[in-house]
Amino acid sequence: MNSHRLNLNFAGLNLKSPTALASGILGYSAESMQSIVxxxxxxxxxxxxxxxPRTGYANPxxxxxxCGLINAMGLPNPGIDTYVHEIRHAKTILTVPxxxxxxxxxxxxxxxxxxxxxxxxxxxxxxxxxxxHVKETGSEIGQNPALLxxxxxxxxxxxxxxxxxxxxxxxxxxxxxxxxxxxAGADAxxxxxxxKAMAIDAxxxxxxxxxxxxxxxxxxxxxVALRCVYDIYEKVKAPIMGCxxxxxxxxxxxxxxxxxxxxxxxxxxALRNSSVFEAVNRGVSAYLRKKGFxxxxxxxxxxxxx
Ligand code: RRO
Numbered sequence: 151m152n153s154h155r156l157n158l159n160f161a162g163l164n165l166k167s168p169t170a171l172a173s174g175i176l177g178y179s180a181e182s183m184q185s186i187v188x189x190x191x192x193x194x195x196x197x198x199x200x201x202x203p204r205t206g207y208a209n210p211x212x213x214x215x216x217c218g219l220i221n222a223m224g225l226p227n228p229g230i231d232t233y234v235h236e237i238r239h240a241k242t243i244l245t246v247p248x249x250x251x252x253x254x255x256x257x258x259x260x261x262x263x264x265x266x267x268x269x270x271x272x273x274x275x276x277x278x279x280x281x282x283h284v285k286e287t288g289s290e291i292g293q294n295p296a297l298l299x300x301x302x303x304x305x306x307x308x309x310x311x312x313x314x315x316x317x318x319x320x321x322x323x324x325x326x327x328x329x330x331x332x333x334a335g336a337d338a339x340x341x342x343x344x345x346k347a348m349a350i351d352a353x354x355x356x357x358x359x360x361x362x363x364x365x366x367x368x369x370x371x372x373x374v375a376l377r378c379v380y381d382i383y384e385k386v387k388a389p390i391m392g393c394x395x396x397x398x399x400x401x402x403x404x405x406x407x408x409x410x411x412x413x414x415x416x417x418x419x420a421l422r423n424s425s426v427f428e429a430v431n432r433g434v435s436a437y438l439r440k441k442g443f444x445x446x447x448x449x450x451x452x453x454x455x456x
C-alpha cells in the first residue's frame with residue numbers, strides 16, 4: 151500500500167508505513183524478512199543475536215494461551231559472526247530499514263555484537279535488554295538503570311547507527327528505565343518486550359514450558375503495553391515503537407494516540423498471518439483520512455491533550 155499519509159521518520163529511519171516486524175518472529179533469514187516487506191512492513195527487526203551461537207531451550211518453547219503466546223525460546227541464534235552474512239544478503243534485497251536486535255552478557259558483548267551488525271549494514275540497532283527469562287542478560291540488565299546506562303553508553307560509543315532500546319514491562323516504573331536509557335544516549339525506545347508468565351498442565355501437574363517460566367505476548371498484553379507507552383511519552387522525549395498485542399488497525403491507532411511513532415507486530419503474524427501488516431496499514435490510512443489528518447505524525451501522543 152502506497153499512501154503518503156503513512157510515511158514517517160523514526161529516529162532518522164525512513165519508514166513507508168508505521169508497522170514494523172517485531173523481533174523474534176520470522177526475523178532469521180533475508181528471504182523470510184523480504185516476505186514481510188512485501189506484506190507491507192515499514193521496517194524489520196531481526197531475532198536477537200549475540201556474540202556466540204546459542205541453541206536455546208529444549209521443547210516445548212512456545213504455548214498458546216487464551217489471548218496470546220507464552221514463549222521461552224532461550225535466545226537461539228547463530229552468533230553474530232555467522233549472522234553478518236545474512237545481514238549483508240538482506241541488505242542487497244530489502245527495501246526498508248533493517249534493525250538488528252542485539253543482546254549480550256556484558257556491556258562489552260553488547261557493543262562488540264552491535265559493532266559487527268552495524269559494519270555488516272544494519273540501519274539501526276535494537277538493544278534487547280528485556281528478555282524476561284535468560285539469566286545475566288535481557289531484563290536482568292534492563293531492569294537495572296545503572297547497568298542499562300552502561301550498556302547504552304558503550305554501544306553508542308561504538309556504532310554510528312541509531313540505537314533503540316527495547317524495554318521490559320516487568321518493572322515497577324517503566325519511566326525510570328526509559329529515562330536512564332535516553333539519558334545514556336538512546337535515540338529511541340521500543341515498549342515493550344513480553345510479560346513474565348507461565349502455564350501448568352493440570353493432568354501432569356507440571357509446568358508446560360521446559361524453562362518453566364516464559365514471556366507472554368499478544369492481545370493479552372496490549373492494555374499493559376499501551377499504558378507503558380502512555381507513561382513513557384508523558385515523561386521522556388524520545389520516539390517510541392509501540393509493541394505488544396497489535397493485531398488490528400485500531401490497536402495501532404491507539405498506540406499512536408498513546409505516544410508511539412510507529413508500532414511493531416509479532417504475535418499477530420503467528421496467530422494469523424502476515425496479511426496483518428496490509429490490514430493495519432489500510433485501516434490506519436483510512437482513519438487518518440476520515441479524521442482529516444495528513445500524516446501519522448499528527449496523531450502521535452494526541453490522547454495526552456487535556
Ligand atoms: O528468545 C527468547 O526466549 C525471547 C527473547 Br530473546 C525475548 O526478548 N523475549 C521473549 O519473550 N523471548
